[in-house]
Amino acid sequence: MLRTRPAAALVAVLTLLALTSGCSGDGLPAREPEVTGVVQDLELTEPSDGYYERLGLARDEDTVVVDADGEPITTADLRDGVEVDVWVSSACAESFPVRCGIEAVRVRG
DSSP, X not given: OOOOOHHHHHHHHHHHHHHHTTBOTTSOBSSOOSEEEEEETTEEESOSSGGGTTOBXXXXXXXXXXXXXXXXXXXXXXXXXXXEXXXXXXXXXXXXXXXXXXXXXXXXX
16 A cells, blocks of 8 residues: 655645745746846846846846746847846845846846
């Protein structure tokens, strides 16, 4: 007879929840973006928070980048003049322009 292992099943369920709870279906974080702005030469201009002026958007191959419909694109697809939401993933280096890890970028519709 097959025995069930409740502890193993519980661990599997909790692991699955932990892995999926931080992101929405399109891979974006389940929190508000840290900043919005306009793309210019793969940098953020006209930011909603001046601290992020000229933040580089092409930081990491693990960065989630989606268009306004939630479809995956690459940072190379970010055209000058488009408005974006940006989620920052790590502490920022105190420099100008500021350098931060970018968790996700979404083109605004």
